[in-house]
Amino acid sequence: xxRARDARPDDARSHLAPALLPGGPHIIDPDVxxxxxxQRAETRPREWDLLVAMAVxxxxxxxxxxxxxxxxxxxxxxxxxxTVLINASGCLLIGALMVVLLELARPHRLWRPFLGVGVLGxxxxxxxxxxxxxxxxxxxxxxxxxxxxxxxxxxxxxxxxFGTVGTRVMAGRSRSAAPDDEVEAARR
Amino acid sequence: MIAxxxxxxxxxxxxxxxxxxxxxxxxxxxxxxxxxxTVNVVASLLLGGLVGAGAQVSPTTMALVGTGFCGALSTxxxxxxxxxxxxxxxxxxxxxxxxxxxxxxxxxxxxxxxxVGAALV
Numbered sequence: 679x680x681r682a683r684d685a686r687p688d689d690a691r692s693h694l695a696p697a698l699l700p701g702g703p704h705i706i707d708p709d710v711x712x713x714x715x716x717q718r719a720e721t722r723p724r725e726w727d728l729l730v731a732m733a734v735x736x737x738x739x740x741x742x743x744x745x746x747x748x749x750x751x752x753x754x755x756x757x758x759x760x761t762v763l764i765n766a767s768g769c770l771l772i773g774a775l776m777v778v779l780l781e782l783a784r785p786h787r788l789w790r791p792f793l794g795v796g797v798l799g800x801x802x803x804x805x806x807x808x809x810x811x812x813x814x815x816x817x818x819x820x821x822x823x824x825x826x827x828x829x830x831x832x833x834x835x836x837x838x839x840f841g842t843v844g845t846r847v848m849a850g851r852s853r854s855a856a857p858d859d860e861v862e863a864a865r866r
Numbered sequence: 867m868i869a870x871x872x873x874x875x876x877x878x879x880x881x882x883x884x885x886x887x888x889x890x891x892x893x894x895x896x897x898x899x900x901x902x903x904t905v906n907v908v909a910s911l912l913l914g915g916l917v918g919a920g921a922q923v924s925p926t927t928m929a930l931v932g933t934g935f936c937g938a939l940s941t942x943x944x945x946x947x948x949x950x951x952x953x954x955x956x957x958x959x960x961x962x963x964x965x966x967x968x969x970x971x972x973x974x975x976x977x978x979x980x981x982v983g984a985a986l987v
Contacts, residue, residue: 729881736880736938737873744872744933765942772943773950791884794944800880804940804968805909805932808976809917816980827973830942831965838946 731788735796739768743801755817757826758810761803766833768802773841782849868929875934879909883939897957899948902941903968907975909940914979915986922987 743764750760775793779785807830814823886908887901894900913936916923923932945968952961 729884732881732884733877736876739880740872740876740934740938741869743937744869744929747933768943769946772947776947795884796880798943799883799941800876800938802940802942803909803937804906804942804945804972805913805936805976806940807942808906808910808972809913809980811973812914812976812980813917815977827969831969834942834946835949835965838943838950842950 727788728791731792732796732799735792736800737796739797739800739802743803747806754813755819755822757814757822757829758806761806761810762826762830762833765802765807765830766837768798769834770837770841772798773838773843774845775841777842777845777849781846781851868925871926871929872934872937875930875932875936876938877934879935879938882935883941886939897952897955897960899945899952899964902944902948903964903971906940906945906968907971909936910972911975911979912936914976915983916979918980918983918985919987920984 746764747758747760750763752758752760772794775798779790779794811823811827814820814826883905886905890901890904891899913932916928916932916936945964949961949964952958952964
Protein backbone atom coordinates (compact mmCIF):
# COMPACT_ATOMS: atom_id res chain seq x y z
CA UNK A 679 0.00 0.00 0.00
CA UNK A 680 2.83 2.37 0.71
CA ARG A 681 4.72 1.63 -2.44
CA ALA A 682 3.05 3.92 -4.97
CA ARG A 683 2.79 6.71 -2.47
CA ASP A 684 6.45 6.50 -1.54
CA ALA A 685 7.43 7.07 -5.13
CA ARG A 686 4.94 9.77 -6.06
CA PRO A 687 6.57 12.63 -7.94
CA ASP A 688 5.26 15.32 -5.67
CA ASP A 689 5.77 13.55 -2.40
CA ALA A 690 8.61 15.54 -0.98
CA ARG A 691 7.99 14.11 2.47
CA SER A 692 10.09 11.06 1.75
CA HIS A 693 13.06 13.35 2.15
CA LEU A 694 11.96 14.22 5.64
CA ALA A 695 12.34 10.76 7.06
CA PRO A 696 13.82 11.12 10.55
CA ALA A 697 16.81 8.99 9.66
CA LEU A 698 17.77 11.47 6.98
CA LEU A 699 17.80 14.43 9.30
CA PRO A 700 20.27 13.77 12.06
CA GLY A 701 20.04 16.45 14.67
CA GLY A 702 16.91 17.91 13.10
CA PRO A 703 14.29 19.68 15.18
CA HIS A 704 12.10 16.57 15.30
CA ILE A 705 14.48 14.70 17.56
CA ILE A 706 12.59 13.90 20.73
CA ASP A 707 13.05 16.68 23.18
CA PRO A 708 11.86 16.12 26.76
CA ASP A 709 10.98 19.81 27.02
CA VAL A 710 8.34 19.54 24.31
CA UNK A 711 4.82 18.73 25.48
CA UNK A 712 3.39 16.61 22.69
CA UNK A 713 -0.17 17.17 23.94
CA UNK A 714 0.07 20.84 23.01
CA UNK A 715 -0.53 21.31 19.25
CA UNK A 716 1.67 24.40 19.08
CA GLN A 717 4.58 22.62 20.71
CA ARG A 718 3.96 19.49 18.70
CA ALA A 719 4.23 21.58 15.53
CA GLU A 720 7.73 22.53 16.57
CA THR A 721 8.75 18.91 16.25
CA ARG A 722 8.01 18.88 12.52
CA PRO A 723 10.85 19.80 10.20
CA ARG A 724 10.37 23.19 8.59
CA GLU A 725 8.91 22.95 5.10
CA TRP A 726 9.20 26.52 3.95
CA ASP A 727 12.13 25.78 1.70
CA LEU A 728 10.12 23.04 -0.03
CA LEU A 729 7.17 25.37 -0.63
CA VAL A 730 9.45 28.11 -1.95
CA ALA A 731 11.14 25.64 -4.33
CA MET A 732 7.69 24.57 -5.60
CA ALA A 733 6.55 28.17 -6.04
CA VAL A 734 9.68 29.20 -7.96
CA UNK A 735 9.49 26.06 -10.11
CA UNK A 736 5.78 26.66 -10.68
CA UNK A 737 6.49 30.16 -11.99
CA UNK A 738 9.14 28.83 -14.40
CA UNK A 739 6.82 26.10 -15.69
CA UNK A 740 3.76 28.36 -16.01
CA UNK A 741 5.72 31.03 -17.91
CA UNK A 742 6.97 28.37 -20.33
CA UNK A 743 3.38 27.21 -20.85
CA UNK A 744 2.17 30.78 -21.29
CA UNK A 745 4.93 31.51 -23.82
CA UNK A 746 4.31 28.36 -25.85
CA UNK A 747 0.54 28.90 -25.88
CA UNK A 748 1.01 32.49 -27.07
CA UNK A 749 3.45 31.37 -29.77
CA UNK A 750 1.05 28.74 -31.16
CA UNK A 751 -2.43 30.31 -30.98
CA UNK A 752 -5.54 28.35 -31.90
CA UNK A 753 -9.09 29.15 -32.94
CA UNK A 754 -11.99 28.30 -30.60
CA UNK A 755 -13.14 25.55 -32.97
CA UNK A 756 -9.73 23.95 -33.52
CA UNK A 757 -7.62 21.55 -31.48
CA UNK A 758 -5.18 23.52 -29.25
CA UNK A 759 -1.99 21.81 -30.39
CA UNK A 760 0.15 23.91 -28.08
CA THR A 761 -1.59 22.37 -25.05
CA VAL A 762 -1.20 18.88 -26.51
CA LEU A 763 2.53 19.54 -26.97
CA ILE A 764 2.88 21.03 -23.47
CA ASN A 765 1.15 18.15 -21.70
CA ALA A 766 2.86 15.42 -23.73
CA SER A 767 6.33 16.92 -23.30
CA GLY A 768 5.70 17.47 -19.58
CA CYS A 769 4.72 13.81 -19.24
CA LEU A 770 7.84 12.70 -21.13
CA LEU A 771 9.97 14.82 -18.81
CA ILE A 772 8.33 13.64 -15.57
CA GLY A 773 8.97 10.04 -16.62
CA ALA A 774 12.64 10.80 -17.26
CA LEU A 775 12.94 12.93 -14.12
CA MET A 776 11.54 10.27 -11.80
CA VAL A 777 13.94 7.63 -13.12
CA VAL A 778 16.86 10.01 -12.57
CA LEU A 779 15.73 11.05 -9.08
CA LEU A 780 14.71 7.60 -7.84
CA GLU A 781 17.09 5.24 -9.59
CA LEU A 782 20.13 7.04 -10.94
CA ALA A 783 21.03 9.87 -8.62
CA ARG A 784 21.06 10.82 -4.98
CA PRO A 785 19.43 14.20 -5.41
CA HIS A 786 19.39 17.09 -3.02
CA ARG A 787 16.02 17.20 -1.24
CA LEU A 788 14.91 20.32 -3.13
CA TRP A 789 15.27 18.95 -6.68
CA ARG A 790 12.07 16.94 -6.60
CA PRO A 791 9.86 19.74 -5.21
CA PHE A 792 11.45 22.22 -7.63
CA LEU A 793 11.44 20.17 -10.86
CA GLY A 794 8.62 17.68 -10.28
CA VAL A 795 6.01 19.59 -8.28
CA GLY A 796 7.06 23.06 -9.44
CA VAL A 797 8.37 23.22 -13.00
CA LEU A 798 6.57 20.24 -14.57
CA GLY A 799 3.42 20.64 -12.45
CA UNK A 800 3.25 24.33 -13.36
CA UNK A 801 4.07 23.63 -17.01
CA UNK A 802 1.41 20.97 -17.62
CA UNK A 803 -2.25 21.75 -17.10
CA UNK A 804 -5.40 19.76 -16.72
CA UNK A 805 -7.75 22.72 -16.36
CA UNK A 806 -6.93 24.23 -19.76
CA UNK A 807 -7.22 20.79 -21.34
CA UNK A 808 -10.68 20.22 -19.81
CA UNK A 809 -12.01 23.70 -20.62
CA UNK A 810 -10.75 23.59 -24.22
CA UNK A 811 -12.41 20.20 -24.70
CA UNK A 812 -15.70 21.64 -23.41
CA UNK A 813 -15.19 24.67 -25.66
CA UNK A 814 -14.99 22.39 -28.72
CA UNK A 815 -18.31 20.80 -27.71
CA UNK A 816 -19.79 24.26 -27.14
CA UNK A 817 -18.59 25.18 -30.66
CA UNK A 818 -20.56 22.18 -32.01
CA UNK A 819 -17.40 20.22 -32.81
CA UNK A 820 -17.96 17.03 -30.76
CA UNK A 821 -15.80 14.98 -33.13
CA UNK A 822 -12.86 17.32 -32.64
CA UNK A 823 -13.46 17.31 -28.88
CA UNK A 824 -13.28 13.51 -28.85
CA UNK A 825 -10.17 13.60 -31.04
CA UNK A 826 -8.54 16.14 -28.71
CA UNK A 827 -9.27 14.09 -25.59
CA UNK A 828 -8.10 10.80 -27.09
CA UNK A 829 -4.97 12.37 -28.60
CA UNK A 830 -4.02 14.06 -25.33
CA UNK A 831 -4.49 10.98 -23.14
CA UNK A 832 -2.78 8.63 -25.58
CA UNK A 833 0.15 10.99 -26.18
CA UNK A 834 0.65 11.69 -22.48
CA UNK A 835 0.49 8.11 -21.28
CA UNK A 836 2.81 6.91 -24.04
CA UNK A 837 5.13 9.84 -23.31
CA UNK A 838 5.44 9.15 -19.58
CA UNK A 839 6.10 5.47 -20.29
CA PHE A 840 8.66 6.34 -22.97
CA GLY A 841 10.29 8.85 -20.62
CA THR A 842 10.95 6.18 -17.99
CA VAL A 843 12.00 3.42 -20.39
CA GLY A 844 14.06 5.70 -22.61
CA THR A 845 15.94 7.16 -19.67
CA ARG A 846 16.78 3.71 -18.33
CA VAL A 847 18.04 2.63 -21.74
CA MET A 848 20.16 5.75 -22.12
CA ALA A 849 21.57 5.19 -18.65
CA GLY A 850 22.54 1.66 -19.64
CA ARG A 851 19.87 0.01 -17.55
CA SER A 852 17.95 -1.92 -20.15
CA ARG A 853 16.02 -3.85 -17.53
CA SER A 854 13.32 -1.98 -15.65
CA ALA A 855 13.97 -1.63 -11.97
CA ALA A 856 11.56 -3.60 -9.87
CA PRO A 857 9.17 -1.47 -7.81
CA ASP A 858 10.96 -2.59 -4.66
CA ASP A 859 14.20 -1.17 -6.02
CA GLU A 860 12.50 2.15 -6.64
CA VAL A 861 11.11 2.27 -3.15
CA GLU A 862 14.51 1.42 -1.78
CA ALA A 863 16.02 4.19 -3.88
CA ALA A 864 13.40 6.65 -2.66
CA ARG A 865 14.28 5.88 0.94
CA ARG A 866 17.98 6.44 0.55
CA MET B 867 1.93 42.84 -16.81
CA ILE B 868 0.19 39.69 -18.05
CA ALA B 869 3.35 37.63 -17.56
CA UNK B 870 3.67 39.00 -14.01
CA UNK B 871 0.09 37.98 -13.23
CA UNK B 872 0.77 34.47 -14.58
CA UNK B 873 3.82 34.26 -12.29
CA UNK B 874 1.91 35.41 -9.20
CA UNK B 875 -0.89 32.93 -9.81
CA UNK B 876 1.52 30.07 -10.43
CA UNK B 877 3.57 30.89 -7.33
CA UNK B 878 0.42 30.23 -5.27
CA UNK B 879 -1.02 27.41 -7.38
CA UNK B 880 1.94 25.02 -7.34
CA UNK B 881 2.41 24.92 -3.52
CA UNK B 882 -1.40 24.82 -3.13
CA UNK B 883 -1.43 21.64 -5.25
CA UNK B 884 1.17 20.02 -3.01
CA UNK B 885 -0.60 21.00 0.22
CA UNK B 886 -4.04 19.92 -1.07
CA UNK B 887 -2.67 16.63 -2.38
CA UNK B 888 -0.95 15.91 0.93
CA UNK B 889 -4.08 16.68 2.93
CA UNK B 890 -6.26 14.46 0.73
CA UNK B 891 -3.78 11.58 0.50
CA UNK B 892 -3.29 11.47 4.27
CA UNK B 893 -7.05 11.09 4.69
CA UNK B 894 -7.33 7.65 3.11
CA UNK B 895 -5.27 4.51 2.74
CA UNK B 896 -5.71 3.30 -0.82
CA UNK B 897 -3.49 3.42 -3.90
CA UNK B 898 -5.91 5.69 -5.70
CA UNK B 899 -4.52 9.22 -6.32
CA UNK B 900 -7.51 11.17 -5.02
CA UNK B 901 -5.30 14.19 -4.29
CA UNK B 902 -4.33 14.82 -7.92
CA UNK B 903 -7.92 14.21 -9.01
CA THR B 904 -9.11 16.80 -6.48
CA VAL B 905 -6.80 19.60 -7.64
CA ASN B 906 -7.53 18.87 -11.31
CA VAL B 907 -11.31 18.92 -10.80
CA VAL B 908 -11.22 22.09 -8.67
CA ALA B 909 -8.99 23.89 -11.18
CA SER B 910 -11.19 22.78 -14.11
CA LEU B 911 -14.30 24.04 -12.29
CA LEU B 912 -12.71 27.41 -11.55
CA LEU B 913 -11.27 27.91 -15.04
CA GLY B 914 -14.58 26.84 -16.57
CA GLY B 915 -16.31 29.53 -14.52
CA LEU B 916 -13.87 32.22 -15.68
CA VAL B 917 -14.22 31.25 -19.34
CA GLY B 918 -18.00 30.97 -19.02
CA ALA B 919 -18.17 34.50 -17.63
CA GLY B 920 -16.47 35.62 -20.86
CA ALA B 921 -15.81 39.31 -21.39
CA GLN B 922 -16.73 40.09 -17.79
CA VAL B 923 -13.37 38.66 -16.77
CA SER B 924 -10.50 41.04 -17.46
CA PRO B 925 -7.33 39.78 -19.19
CA THR B 926 -5.44 40.54 -15.97
CA THR B 927 -7.75 38.37 -13.87
CA MET B 928 -7.67 35.61 -16.47
CA ALA B 929 -3.85 35.64 -16.44
CA LEU B 930 -3.66 35.65 -12.63
CA VAL B 931 -6.40 33.14 -11.78
CA GLY B 932 -6.82 31.20 -15.03
CA THR B 933 -3.42 30.79 -16.68
CA GLY B 934 -1.39 31.20 -13.50
CA PHE B 935 -3.30 29.73 -10.56
CA CYS B 936 -5.56 27.15 -12.25
CA GLY B 937 -2.80 26.11 -14.64
CA ALA B 938 -0.33 25.53 -11.83
CA LEU B 939 -2.90 24.03 -9.46
CA SER B 940 -3.79 21.39 -12.03
CA THR B 941 -1.27 18.96 -13.48
CA UNK B 942 -1.09 16.48 -16.31
CA UNK B 943 2.42 15.26 -15.57
CA UNK B 944 1.64 13.90 -12.08
CA UNK B 945 -1.62 12.41 -13.38
CA UNK B 946 0.30 10.63 -16.14
CA UNK B 947 3.02 9.39 -13.84
CA UNK B 948 0.60 8.11 -11.21
CA UNK B 949 -1.43 6.32 -13.87
CA UNK B 950 1.70 4.63 -15.22
CA UNK B 951 2.72 3.61 -11.69
CA UNK B 952 -0.70 2.08 -11.04
CA UNK B 953 -0.54 0.16 -14.32
CA UNK B 954 2.92 -1.16 -13.43
CA UNK B 955 1.99 -2.06 -9.86
CA UNK B 956 -0.52 -4.64 -11.00
CA UNK B 957 -3.29 -2.21 -10.13
CA UNK B 958 -4.54 -1.93 -13.71
CA UNK B 959 -8.11 -1.49 -12.57
CA UNK B 960 -7.10 1.60 -10.61
CA UNK B 961 -5.12 2.90 -13.59
CA UNK B 962 -8.09 2.60 -15.94
CA UNK B 963 -10.43 3.99 -13.28
CA UNK B 964 -8.09 6.96 -12.74
CA UNK B 965 -8.24 7.84 -16.44
CA UNK B 966 -12.02 7.41 -16.59
CA UNK B 967 -12.82 9.39 -13.43
CA UNK B 968 -10.36 12.15 -14.30
CA UNK B 969 -11.91 12.49 -17.72
CA UNK B 970 -15.54 12.50 -16.62
CA UNK B 971 -15.04 14.59 -13.47
CA UNK B 972 -12.60 17.03 -15.09
CA UNK B 973 -14.71 17.74 -18.17
CA UNK B 974 -17.89 17.67 -16.08
CA UNK B 975 -16.43 20.24 -13.69
CA UNK B 976 -15.30 22.46 -16.57
CA UNK B 977 -18.79 22.31 -18.15
CA UNK B 978 -20.49 22.97 -14.81
CA UNK B 979 -18.21 25.90 -14.07
CA UNK B 980 -18.79 27.28 -17.55
CA UNK B 981 -22.60 27.13 -17.07
CA VAL B 982 -22.43 28.78 -13.66
CA GLY B 983 -20.05 31.47 -14.94
CA ALA B 984 -22.30 32.19 -17.93
CA ALA B 985 -25.41 32.30 -15.71
CA LEU B 986 -23.87 34.73 -13.23
CA VAL B 987 -23.03 37.45 -15.77
